[in-house]
Each structure stands twice: as C-alpha cells, then as structure tokens.
Amino acid sequence: MSTRTVGVFSLGGTIAMTTDPATGGVVPALSAGDLLDAVPALRSLDVELQVHDFRRLPGASLGFEDLYALSDAVADAFRSGCDGVVVTQGTDTIEETAHLLDLLHAGDRPIVVTGAMRNPTLPGADGPANLYAAVLAAADPALTGVGAVVVLGDEIHAARAVRKSHTTSPAAFTSPASGPLGGLYEGRAHLNRPLARRVAFPGRPVRAAPRVGLYTATLGDDGALLAGMAAACDGLVVAAFGVGHVPQSFVAVLGDTAARIPVVLTSRIGNGPVLSATYGFPGSEKDLLDRGLVRGGHLDAYRARILLHLLLAQGRTPAEIADAFRALAD
Structure with missing residues (x-):
C-alpha cells in the first residue's frame, strides 16, 4: 500500500486529559501533537499525519456549532488530499459526534472517531492503543x-x-443490534459483513440553532411536564415505552404538538424498532402515528434528536423531515 495521508483532529476528552494541580481531577490539556507523540508505533506506519488541535473540551461540553465546524474542517481535509480522518474526543458524546458526522458526510473516505475510557494518568490507559487503531482504520x-x-x-x-x-469499562462500546462492523488485527481492518447502504444529508445550517427536546416516558407521568417542554421546542423526540407506547395522558399533548412542530416517536429501550401498525389503543404506536408523529424506526432517541436537529437547522420542510426519517427508519 502506498503512503496514505490521515488528518487527526483532537477535540479534548479523557484521551487528552492530565491532572489539574488546583483541583486534583483530570482536565483536557494535551494537544493533538501530544497524543501522537505518546504513540511511537505510529512512526513505523507508512502514513503521513496532518495534525489539527481543534478543541480542548470535555465531551459533555461539545455543542452543535463545534461539530458543524468540525464537519467543515474534515471536508477541507478531504479536499486537500487526506485518505481518511481521525477524530479524538471524550467518550461521553462519541455516539452523537459520530452520528452527526456520518449524516453530514456524503463522501467515500472514512471518518474514524475514537477516545479513551482511562485517562493517561492511569495504569493501562487505553488512549494510545485506540489512537493507533484509529489511524490504521482511517x-x-x-x-x-x-x-x-x-x-x-x-x-x-x-x-x-x-x-x-x-x-467505566474499557470495553464500554458495543453495537447491540448488529455487533461490531469489524475489527483491527495484524495491522489491517477486517470487516465482518458488507457495508450497509448509507443515507447522508450534507449541508450547512441555514437557521439559528433549533431547540429540539427529548422527553422520556416514565410510569405514572401525567403529561404536564411534557406539555411544558413541548411549548418551548422547535422539534421534539419522544422516547416511548417498548415498541412506541406512551401513557394515555400524553396523547392529546402529542397530537396538538405534532400539528405545530415535528414530533418523532422512538423507544427508550435503545435496541429494536418502533412498530407502526400492531397495537391500536390510545397512546399506542398506531394511534400516535395516526396523530401525525414521525416514526423513528430503529433510530434510538439520541440519534433521532441529532437527525431532527440537523434537518431543522437545514430548513427542511415537515414533508422532507418525514421522508428523511423514513429513509433511515429500518
């Protein structure tokens, strides 16, 4: 394989943390260059690294504007000739970052997001190994x-x-519905199955950051808090029970809200689909979809919120939003 070029974007997080003498806790302080210097094995690879010290934030403090800016910077890296990109960040929000980058990325070259569960001050810190594997993959x-x-x-x-x-486990990341896409060994990436069809929605935001709420159904909820949240939102995701069920007290609120803003129906389970036509009682998936809610399909509540935020920010119409969720539903 000829020399490959990989862009490395550091956003902070546990992988880049060291002890703060003032607090005794770890904080993001290491640069992208510092991270790479901690992995001498990278020097033996036939890979040219382009280093970008992009942010130094905990994963929990990243926002949509950070990630839209990152997506633009990644696109620039691909235009400049990078064969792949690595993003290092805090594991708290890796799911959201990877999903948003995937939605915005219409190209074929890979974006690999990685981090660490053990910070560099701990025995067995996993950051260097994860960074090495991410560069190999990219x-x-x-x-x-x-x-x-x-x-x-x-x-x-x-x-x-x-x-x-x-x-806390170093083996914290799983894919419950499908298992890993592949693995890395003997210096190469090996895929377990053919790549699935991807759907991308590239494009910069054209409106001010929309406020997208996420409301989780819980036993005995009378719907008053839901009504308060819905009134303040530009879009709403409901994490319902099971295959898409909510208390009967939610029904009127959700129906009225869906007439005003997009409301996406997901499951709080996080594994498996929201159904469309099995149950028919008030508050069932069929009842809610008939009232104008959008089916989230296999998307969990967090991913549905990322997609809805992106589509609203891009100025998509209600019909376009419904089409987008249908494209990703199963």
Missing part, C-alpha cells in the same frame, strides 16, 4: 464507503449502531 482502503465509524478496543462500530454501554 488509512485502510477496506473502509472506503464506510462513512463515520467509532473505533475503540480494536473494534470497528458503525456510527448508526454504536452505544456506550458502560460508564
């Missing part, structure tokens, strides 16, 4: 057409499927 032609993926623990996870499933 440089590997086998990932052409993959879109955005998450690489940790030598596993490759599709942006649409990956979940952080444990708060």
Whole structure:
C-alpha cells in the first residue's frame, strides 16, 4: 500500500486529559501533537499525519456549532488530499459526534472517531492503543464507503449502531443490534459483513440553532411536564415505552404538538424498532402515528434528536423531515 495521508483532529476528552494541580481531577490539556507523540508505533506506519488541535473540551461540553465546524474542517481535509480522518474526543458524546458526522458526510473516505475510557494518568490507559487503531482504520482502503465509524478496543462500530454501554469499562462500546462492523488485527481492518447502504444529508445550517427536546416516558407521568417542554421546542423526540407506547395522558399533548412542530416517536429501550401498525389503543404506536408523529424506526432517541436537529437547522420542510426519517427508519 502506498503512503496514505490521515488528518487527526483532537477535540479534548479523557484521551487528552492530565491532572489539574488546583483541583486534583483530570482536565483536557494535551494537544493533538501530544497524543501522537505518546504513540511511537505510529512512526513505523507508512502514513503521513496532518495534525489539527481543534478543541480542548470535555465531551459533555461539545455543542452543535463545534461539530458543524468540525464537519467543515474534515471536508477541507478531504479536499486537500487526506485518505481518511481521525477524530479524538471524550467518550461521553462519541455516539452523537459520530452520528452527526456520518449524516453530514456524503463522501467515500472514512471518518474514524475514537477516545479513551482511562485517562493517561492511569495504569493501562487505553488512549494510545485506540489512537493507533484509529489511524490504521482511517488509512485502510477496506473502509472506503464506510462513512463515520467509532473505533475503540480494536473494534470497528458503525456510527448508526454504536452505544456506550458502560460508564467505566474499557470495553464500554458495543453495537447491540448488529455487533461490531469489524475489527483491527495484524495491522489491517477486517470487516465482518458488507457495508450497509448509507443515507447522508450534507449541508450547512441555514437557521439559528433549533431547540429540539427529548422527553422520556416514565410510569405514572401525567403529561404536564411534557406539555411544558413541548411549548418551548422547535422539534421534539419522544422516547416511548417498548415498541412506541406512551401513557394515555400524553396523547392529546402529542397530537396538538405534532400539528405545530415535528414530533418523532422512538423507544427508550435503545435496541429494536418502533412498530407502526400492531397495537391500536390510545397512546399506542398506531394511534400516535395516526396523530401525525414521525416514526423513528430503529433510530434510538439520541440519534433521532441529532437527525431532527440537523434537518431543522437545514430548513427542511415537515414533508422532507418525514421522508428523511423514513429513509433511515429500518
């Protein structure tokens, strides 16, 4: 394989943290160059690295504007000749970052998002190994057409499927519905199955940041808090029970809200689809979809919120929003 070029964008997070003497806790302080210097094995690869010290924030403090700016910078890196891109960031929001980058990226070259569960001050810090694996993945032609993926623990996870499933374990990232897309060993990426069809929605925001709420159904909720949230939103995602069910007290509020703004129906389970025509009682998936809610399909609530925010920011019409969710529903 001829020399490949990989852009590395550092956003901060645990992978880039060191101890703050003032607080005794770790904070994001290492630059992208510092991260690469901690992985001597990268020097043996036939890969040219282009380093971008993009942000130094905890994952929880990243916002949409940071990620839209990152998407633009990644696009510039591809236009300048990069064969792949690596993004390092905090694991708190890796799912959201990878999904948004995947939605915005219409090209074939891979975007690989990685991070660390153990900060560099701890024994067995996993950041260097994850960064090495991410660079290998981004440089590997086998990932052409993959879109955005998450690489940790030598596993490759599709942006649409990956979940952080444990708060502290180095093996925190899984793909419950499908398993990993592939893995890395002997210096190469190996895919477990053919790449799935991707749907992208490239384009910069054309309106001020929309306010998209996420409301989770819980036992005994009378709907008053839901009504308060809905009144303040430009779009709403409901994380319903099971296959798409809510308390009967939600029904009128959701019907009225769906007549005013897009309301997306997802499941709080996070694995499996929202159905469309099985149950018919008030508050069932069929009842809610008949009242104008948009079916989230297999998208979990967090991903549905990312997609709805993007579509609203791009100025899409209600019909276009419904079409977009249909395209990604199954």
